[in-house]
Amino acid sequence: MKKILSLVMAAVMLLGIVNIALADNAGKPVIWYNRQPSNSTTGELDMDALTFNDKTYYVGFDAVQGAVLQGEMVVNYLKANGEGLDRNGDGIIGYVLCIGDVGHNDSIARTRGARLALGTAMPDVGQGKTEVAGIGDVDPSPIGTNTDGSATAVKDGEIEIGGKTYIVRELASQEMKNSVGATWDAATAGNAIGIWSGTFGDQIDVVVSNNDGMGMAVFTAWSKDNKVPTFGYDANSDAVAAIADGYCGTISQNADVQAYLTLRTLRNALDDADIMVGIKNPDAAGNVLSDDLYYYDEATRCFYALNGAVTADNYELFMDATAPNAKFNFQLTEEQAPTKKVWLSVYNAADNFLNATYVPQLENYQKILNLDVEYVKGDGQTEGNLTDRLGNPDEYDGFAINMVKTDNAASYMVKLQ
Numbered sequence: 001m002k003k004i005l006s007l008v009m010a011a012v013m014l015l016g017i018v019n020i021a022l023a024d025n026a027g028k029p030v031i032w033y034n035r036q037p038s039n040s041t042t043g044e045l046d047m048d049a050l051t052f053n054d055k056t057y058y059v060g061f062d063a064v065q066g067a068v069l070q071g072e073m074v075v076n077y078l079k080a081n082g083e084g085l086d087r088n089g090d091g092i093i094g095y096v097l098c099i100g101d102v103g104h105n106d107s108i109a110r111t112r113g114a115r116l117a118l119g120t121a122m123p124d125v126g127q128g129k130t131e132v133a134g135i136g137d138v139d140p141s142p143i144g145t146n147t148d149g150s151a152t153a154v155k156d157g158e159i160e161i162g163g164k165t166y167i168v169r170e171l172a173s174q175e176m177k178n179s180v181g182a183t184w185d186a187a188t189a190g191n192a193i194g195i196w197s198g199t200f201g202d203q204i205d206v207v208v209s210n211n212d213g214m215g216m217a218v219f220t221a222w223s224k225d226n227k228v229p230t231f232g233y234d235a236n237s238d239a240v241a242a243i244a245d246g247y248c249g250t251i252s253q254n255a256d257v258q259a260y261l262t263l264r265t266l267r268n269a270l271d272d273a274d275i276m277v278g279i280k281n282p283d284a285a286g287n288v289l290s291d292d293l294y295y296y297d298e299a300t301r302c303f304y305a306l307n308g309a310v311t312a313d314n315y316e317l318f319m320d321a322t323a324p325n326a327k328f329n330f331q332l333t334e335e336q337a338p339t340k341k342v343w344l345s346v347y348n349a350a351d352n353f354l355n356a357t358y359v360p361q362l363e364n365y366q367k368i369l370n371l372d373v374e375y376v377k378g379d380g381q382t383e384g385n386l387t388d389r390l391g392n393p394d395e396y397d398g399f400a401i402n403m404v405k406t407d408n409a410a411s412y413m414v415k416l417q
């Protein structure tokens with residue numbers, strides 16, 4: 001009898017342990033980054049994901065501030081260098097636009113920012129908008145081609161350059177998605193410019209791209225040789241270097257700040273420390289972020305880095321996008337921050353920004369924060385490719401997640417229940 005009892009006891013204890021282990025995963029830190037849990041059609045934040053537990057945060061950057069900046073950068077360039085820009089002399093400044101992912105809030109914001117600044121914006125009727133009072137009202141839909149200015153998602157704008165008024169026309173735009181479904185696809189953009197230049201030839205005076213991966217594909221394939229101003233976003237090292245060769249500008253979304261915040265919030269959550277340690281307030285090693293680099297929205301648990309324009313005027317300061325920031329690059333000791341294991345996903349192993357800029361920055365900061373990070377890279381199209389590799393969450397102390405689609409947070413959360 002005693003034996004049976006102790007067996008039962010052992011079983012109960014074991015079950016208890018198993019239960020605790022299971023419950024544990026649901027309580028572990030989860031940092032969403034770069035792809036904000038949200039509805040890809042309406043942009044509405046997924047608060048279930050953002051409040052998965054009290055150790056959950058999002059780290060990204062201010063998409064709207066950056067998008068406005070990108071639009072302004074393009075317009076400033078046109079105003080300053082505009083004479084001679086109208087290549088065929090028809091009085092129309094024609095531009096083409098490379099869209100990254102029609103369901104990604106960063107991509108949507110940049111399309112809107114470009115159209116708003118260039119005067120081509122129309123109200124987003126799909127969202128019930130009847131006028132363009134601000135950037136959020138702009139229709140971000142791709143137009144395909146627009147030879148005669150009759151597309152409905154954009155209108156012809158106007159710009160004054162050197163005392164002369166030009167029409168501004170979006171000649172073409174499309175989502176750069178490859179045949180198997182990967183978005184922000186640079187190769188697709190390189191092909192698109194081949195088709196667009198065949199159709200429009202010297203009607204194309206400007207290229208605007210939602211990111212540098214696509215922008216650089218267009219630049220190398222076509223605009224560099226044809227001397228057509230091309231603008232991107234991200235300030236990847238290759239794009240910044242290309243400014244010396246005529247790439248006109250890009251936006252830094254401060255990947256150093258974002259990568260640091262991604263791992264720093266994880267570290268604090270793992271240590272049960274105040275979330276602002278090493279962020280607003282210096283940590284034991286002296287790491288701290290100044291207020292001009294980021295802000296935090298407590299209600300939605302989102303950290304946002306701020307953006308800066310990178311042009312011919314200042315690009316020399318941005319040549320190495322992978323260098324750690326000297327102001328927050330101090331090593332914590334093993335006593336201050338014992339090594340922990342982190343599972344981290346990257347939605348697409350082929351995404352230029354994430355792989356050429358963000359991951360190297362994560363690699364910098366994982367060292368000083370004593371985090372042992374396992375990088376899991378997806379194919380850019382199937383969420384299951386990533387979630388299937390989250391089969392053993394028990395082995396990790398925390399998770400940093402970059403989803404394929406911003407709608408899909410739940411498919412990670414079930415793995416942690």
Ligand code: BGC
Pocket residue numbers: 034035100106184210211212213233234351352353354
């Ligand atoms: C970047 C893009 C990148 C995308 C991936 C954006 O913030 O600017 O270059 O492809 O994130 O999610």
Ligand code: CA
Pocket residue numbers: 086087088089090091092093094202203205
């Ligand atoms: Ca023209």
